[in-house]
Each structure stands twice: as structure tokens, then as C-alpha cells.
Amino acid sequence: MEQVSTLERILRGIAISFVIIFFMFPILWIFLMSFQTNETILQVPPQLFFEPTIVNYEGLITGQLETAAGSLKIEFMGNLFNSLFLSTAAVIVGLILGVPAAYAFARLKFKGSEDIAFTLLSFRFAPPLLVLLPLTIYFQKIGLADTYVGLIWVYQLIVLPLILWIVRGYFEDIPADIEYAYRIAGHGFWSTFRKIALPLAGPGIAAAGLLAFIFSWNNFIFALVLASADKQPVTVGALAFITASGINYGQIAAGIVLSIAPTFALAMYAQRYLVEGLSLGAVKG
Amino acid sequence: MSDVMLRLENIDKFYGAIDVGVHAVKNVSMDVAKGDIIALLGSSGCGKTSTLRMIAGFEATSRGKIHLAGREVQNLRPVLRNVAMAFEGYSLYPTVTVRENIAFALKSTNLSAQKVAEKVKEISDMLEISDILDRSPMSISGGQQQRASLARALIREADLYLLDEPMGQLEPQLRTLLRGRIKHFIKERGQTAILVTHDQTEANALGDKIAVMENGEMQQYASPSQIKERPANLFTGTFVGEPPMNVFPATATLADDNIRLQLEGSLELNYPKSRFADEVCSKLIETKHVIIGVRPYAVKRGTNGAKATVIANQWLGDQSHIAASFANGTIVLVEHDRAAVSEGEDIVIEIDPSDLHIFDPHSGDALSHGRDLV
Numbered sequence: 001m002e003q004v005s006t007l008e009r010i011l012r013g014i015a016i017s018f019v020i021i022f023f024m025f026p027i028l029w030i031f032l033m034s035f036q037t038n039e040t041i042l043q044v045p046p047q048l049f050f051e052p053t054i055v056n057y058e059g060l061i062t063g064q065l066e067t068a069a070g071s072l073k074i075e076f077m078g079n080l081f082n083s084l085f086l087s088t089a090a091v092i093v094g095l096i097l098g099v100p101a102a103y104a105f106a107r108l109k110f111k112g113s114e115d116i117a118f119t120l121l122s123f124r125f126a127p128p129l130l131v132l133l134p135l136t137i138y139f140q141k142i143g144l145a146d147t148y149v150g151l152i153w154v155y156q157l158i159v160l161p162l163i164l165w166i167v168r169g170y171f172e173d174i175p176a177d178i179e180y181a182y183r184i185a186g187h188g189f190w191s192t193f194r195k196i197a198l199p200l201a202g203p204g205i206a207a208a209g210l211l212a213f214i215f216s217w218n219n220f221i222f223a224l225v226l227a228s229a230d231k232q233p234v235t236v237g238a239l240a241f242i243t244a245s246g247i248n249y250g251q252i253a254a255g256i257v258l259s260i261a262p263t264f265a266l267a268m269y270a271q272r273y274l275v276e277g278l279s280l281g282a283v284k285g
Numbered sequence: 286m287s288d289v290m291l292r293l294e295n296i297d298k299f300y301g302a303i304d305v306g307v308h309a310v311k312n313v314s315m316d317v318a319k320g321d322i323i324a325l326l327g328s329s330g331c332g333k334t335s336t337l338r339m340i341a342g343f344e345a346t347s348r349g350k351i352h353l354a355g356r357e358v359q360n361l362r363p364v365l366r367n368v369a370m371a372f373e374g375y376s377l378y379p380t381v382t383v384r385e386n387i388a389f390a391l392k393s394t395n396l397s398a399q400k401v402a403e404k405v406k407e408i409s410d411m412l413e414i415s416d417i418l419d420r421s422p423m424s425i426s427g428g429q430q431q432r433a434s435l436a437r438a439l440i441r442e443a444d445l446y447l448l449d450e451p452m453g454q455l456e457p458q459l460r461t462l463l464r465g466r467i468k469h470f471i472k473e474r475g476q477t478a479i480l481v482t483h484d485q486t487e488a489n490a491l492g493d494k495i496a497v498m499e500n501g502e503m504q505q506y507a508s509p510s511q512i513k514e515r516p517a518n519l520f521t522g523t524f525v526g527e528p529p530m531n532v533f534p535a536t537a538t539l540a541d542d543n544i545r546l547q548l549e550g551s552l553e554l555n556y557p558k559s560r561f562a563d564e565v566c567s568k569l570i571e572t573k574h575v576i577i578g579v580r581p582y583a584v585k586r587g588t589n590g591a592k593a594t595v596i597a598n599q600w601l602g603d604q605s606h607i608a609a610s611f612a613n614g615t616i617v618l619v620e621h622d623r624a625a626v627s628e629g630e631d632i633v634i635e636i637d638p639s640d641l642h643i644f645d646p647h648s649g650d651a652l653s654h655g656r657d658l659v
Contacts, residue, residue, distance in 0.1 A: 177376035186393035
């Protein structure tokens with residue numbers, strides 16, 4: 001074990017505290033804002049101690065947005081459900097398609113396999129706006145505009161490359177001989193994939209799934225253009241907080257807290273997988 | 286054909302396109318009799334593991350046929366070939382215990398749990414891994430993993446056992462012990478096995494026959510004693526044997542009923558013509574420029590021969606290895622007693638013609654061994 005001097009420990013502690021404060025402060029501040037009214041939020045100087053209120057959360061849950069100009073109806077809980085449904089479905093579809101594809105790219109080297117894999121990854125390089133206009137036109141023609149199926153399909157542009165590249169790295173890290181050992185003992189290709197490759201790549205698949213979920217959840221532009229009010233996720237739905245009579249910061253903060261809560265909880269729960277998945281799979285590959 | 290378990294017919298392996306890619310295995314043919322243990326011996330990258338993997342079905346053959354237990358198998362999937370394999374990289378399933386790894390190989394059979402447990406016990410006792418059966422493969426040493434992998438292969442009932450460097454990670458003492466036990470285990474059951482190794486002691490100890498490979502080609506396929514006493518070419522001669530065979534270029538001439546082998550550095554070895562078979566004499570004179578080879582233990586110190594100067598004398602506890610400068614090169618002698626010669630001392634080298642191996646310098650093929658023509 002490396003010997004660490006007291007001074008070094010203190011300096012490290014300070015550095016780590018600084019980083020934690022830097023990244024956690026906005027989250028903490030949003031959390032505090034969500035329990036305040038616009039008046040206390042806009043106070044100068046800002047107050048750390050205030051009388052908390054749950055009126056913002058009430059407004060969001062009941063769908064009744066109170067503004068200075070009067071009452072406004074919003075669909076925040078519907079948006080939250082849309083986000084959950086779209087992201088979950090997109091990840092499930094992405095895993096069903098992406099994991100076998102990643103295995104094929106890792107194990108079956110065929111002519112052009114690298115090119116195909118790279119083409120799939122290149123979807124991540126292209127700005128979403130590039131594909132949005134043609135997609136909108138096509139989707140309107142084939143009746144997929146403003147449908148969950150259409151959105152889940154488009155979300156594959158985000159989800160599939162991510163899953164493919166992370167999981168592929170994981171499969172490549174499994175020595176092929178482990179699978180051969182299983183196959184030679186009397187098992188077929190499919191059973192080897194299910195019983196050996198999938199469990200061994202489990203952490204990578206979990207990490208890829210989680211990241212894909214977070215990326216889907218945070219997507220804004222696809223849903224903005226391709227979905228109408230009743231199919232919109234929270235990222236787009238949050239626009240409703242900007243009203244003609246001003247911006248209700250308290251309710252925005254409450255909306256943010258509610259909308260990051262699922263991904264935050266998921267990330268906290270699975271942070272070990274996330275770190276492993278990113279460091280072992282895609283990078284090491 | 287009935288007692289042939291495995292037949293390789295003109296096997297070629299290219300990595301990449303046929304005739305364009307890397308030619309890893311070149312036109313290899315061999316028959317393996319049922320119940321034999323064959324050692325595929327060669328240095329790294331010689332094509333021995335590729336050959337093994339083609340037999341197992343993990344690599345496709347580029348050309349040629351593989352017959353296993355009377356069936357043509359080169360196009361069959363590994364699962365249908367009925368072979369068992371111990372992998373060089375162990376390849377144990379990391380998520381289950383050593384015991385489960387070994388027993389796993391029997392899952393597709395209909396053996397009762399009790400029978401499986403008995404077999405696991407028997408094989409783990411033989412390989413001295415009974416005490417680690419309930420541990421995870423990740424928590425045991427490389428040598429233990431290697432034995433677990435070997436156990437997983439040997440526990441199965443298969444037509445052919447493929448063992449890829451199965452003892453490379455073991456300590457010398459254990460290796461010697463296990464070599465004997467594994468050989469006994471395989472022989473007792475009449476099993477057929479192919480062992481890939483770069484360790485010639487292992488090949489000699491385990492193999493009924495040794496297939497020496499180099500550069501993708503089969504150099505010689507014969508019994509260990511034949512390989513040692515009658516190497517087919519210069520490569521086999523110098524590759525098999527420890528210390529390696531001494532080789533020197535020589536010019537053969539006939540002078541007064543004597544065969545004179547003129548070496549570099551104005552040295553010569555003279556032998557009465559009668560010490561060689563007539564055909565050997567004619568071949569030597571006809572070829573003229575040859576390479577002579579002699580095993581270190583066949584080189585003697587004497588009074589009537591060619592001069593050499595000692596460079597080093599090492600006593601290894603049971604034998605002396607003497608290196609001496611000779612014919613513009615170095616000759617190594619092995620003596621079983623402690624040799625009383627010191628650095629810089631002149632000695633006289635004697636080589637009995639019955640110990641001489643003569644090779645063609647161009648093709649490398651052996652021309653004669655001792656008295657006899659190849």
C-alpha cells in the first residue's frame with residue numbers, strides 16, 4: 001500500500017470537497033428552490049433559510065399551474081409518464097436489437113463488419129437536426145408522426161449506437177475460449193450465447209442499458225418536433241412553465257426535481273455498473 | 286483404418302483468403318492410432334495450436350480433410366465432433382466454482398449426481414485439486430486453474446482429447462508427478478489424445494509419437510526415440526534434444542580408403558571407409574558439402590581427433606556441460622562425471638562415426654545416421 005502523508009490527505013480532501021460542491025451545488029439549489037415561492041426565490045440576497053412550501057409540487061401533481069396572470073392547466077404528470085414509457089421502451093427495444101448485434105460484431109468477423117459497426121456509431125456524430133427534417137416528412141407520410149412507436153423508433157438513434165459499442169467491448173473482453181469450452185462440451189451456438197456470453201457481459205449490458213435510459217430521458221429535440229402535447233416527455237413539457245406572464249421558477253425547480261428523480265435514483269443505484277461499464281467496455285475494447 | 290482414431294489429410298490453414306492470407310498450417314497429414322498419445326511439438330507460432338483448433342472445429346480448415354472416429358468432420362460444428370479440450374488459457378467459467386466447472390462437462394450426459402460427484406472426486410484427486418473444488422476460479426493460482434481446466438477435459442467421455450499446453454504453468458516437481466498420472470489415466474482408459482507443447486521433456490514423457498512442427502509444416506512424425514536417433518532433417522535434429530545437437534559444415538572427400546571430413550578452422554575428422562555403409566560413402570562423396578551433426582552426449586574427449594579449446598565448464602549437479610571453440614564455432618560436450626578441465630585448456634574431440642548425423646546443407650534433409658543411409 002502506498003504511503004500517503006497527512007498533508008497530501010488534507011489536500012486531496014479539499015480537492016474532492018471542491019469537486020463535490022461544484023457538481024452538487026446546482027442540484028441542491030434546485031432542490032431548495034422547489035420548496036420556495038417565486039417571491040423568496042427572487043429575493044436579493046438569496047436566503048438559505050425560508051419557510052418551505054409544497055405548493056409547487058401540488059400544482060404539478062394536480063396539473064393546475066398558478067401564475068400571476070391566473071390559473072393554467074398543464075400535463076406534467078402525463079409528460080412524466082411519457083418520459084418513463086418512451087425511455088423504457090426505447091431501451092428494451094435497443095437491448096433486444098443491440099445486444100445480439102454487439103455479439104455478432106465482437107465474435108463474427110466478416111467482410112465489412114467494421115464498416116457497418118462504424119456506420120451505426122456515426123449516428124451519434126450527426127446532429128439530430130440533420131435527420132429531423134427528412135424524418136418528419138417521412139413519418140407524416142407513413143403515419144408514424146406523433147405516435148409512441150415512431151418516437152421509440154427515432155430514439156434508437158440515441159440508444160442503439162450506445163448499447164452496441166459498450167456491449168461489444170464487453171463481449172470482446174470475454175475470452176472466446178470460454179465459449180469454445182462450453183460449445184465443445186455439447187452445447188450449441190445459441191445456448192452458448194445465452195448461458196455464457198450474456199451472463200459474463202451482464203454488467204456491461206446493465207451499464208449500457210442505464211446510460212441509454214438516461215440519454216433517452218434527457219432527449220429534447222426529437223420529441224419537440226415529432227410529438228404533440230399528449231405524447232411529449234418532461235423535457236419538452238417543461239416549456240409550459242414559461243408563460244406569457246413570466247417564469248415560475250419554483251414550479252420549474254419542482255418539475256426538474258421530479259424529472260431527474262428517476263434517472264438520479266437509477267444512477268445512484270447502479271453507479272458501480274456505470275463506472276465499470278464505461279471503463280471496461282467501450283474504452284478498453 | 287479401423288484402429289485409426291484421427292486422420293488428417295493434407296490440411297492447410299490460411300488466416301485470410303486462401304493462397305493469399307497467412308499460411309499457418311501447410312499440407313499437414315498424419316494418422317493417430319486409437320489409444321495413442323501424440324505430442325505436437327514446436328516453437329511458438331509453428332502452427333501446432335492452429336492444427337489443434339481445426340481438429341476441435343474452432344477454426345475452419347482451408348483445405349484438406351479430417352477424419353475422426355471414422356467420420357469426416359471438417360465441416361461439422363464442434364459440438365458434433367465429440368472431442369474434449371483443455372485450453373492453454375484455462376477458460377474456466379468464472380461465475381461458478383471449480384467443482385461446477387469440472388462437473389459442467391458432464392451436464393449433457395445422463396449420469397446421476399452421485400456418479401458425477403464420484404468422477405469429480407477421482408479426477409480432482411489425481412490432479413491434486415480436491416482442496417480447491419469449492420473456490421471460484423478467479424481466486425486460485427494459474428497452476429490450479431490449469432489443472433481444473435485439464436480436469437474438465439479429462440472427465441468427459443470423448444473420442445479424442447486435445448490438450449493445449451496442459452502443464453505449462455505447473456511447478457517442475459508437480460509437473461513430473463502429474464505427467465505420469467495423466468499418462469496412466471489416459472492409457473488405462475484406452476483414450477486417444479493430442480498434446481500441444483513446446484516442452485520436449487513433456488513431449489518425450491507423454492507422447493507415443495511426436496509430431497515436430499515448424500513454420501506450419503510437419504517436420505517429422507515418429508516415436509520419441511526415432512526423432513532423437515534418426516532426425517529427418519536439420520531442424521528436427523537441432524530442435525529436439527537438450528542441449529541441442531552440435532552442427533558444423535564439412536566437406537567430405539575420399540582419401541586412401543578414408544572418409545575425410547574437412548571442417549572449418551583447418552580441422553578434419555578421418556574415418557576408415559569401412560565404418561560407413563557403402564551407400565553412405567558414395568552419398569557423402571557425391572554430395573561433398575554437407576552438414577555434420579552430433580549430440581553433445583556423443584562427443585568424447587580423447588587423444589585421437591580434432592583440437593578444441595574450452596570456453597566454459599559447468600557442473601549441473603549430475604552432469605558437466607563443456608563448451609569449447611571448435612571449427613570456427615562452438616561444440617558442447619556432456620559428461621556424466623565432474624569434468625576436470627578449465628577455461629582455455631585444449632582438449633581433443635573424438636566423434637564416433639556411429640554417432641554422426643549427416644545433412645544436406647541445401648534442403649536440410651538427413652542423408653545418413655551413423656552407419657546407415659536414411
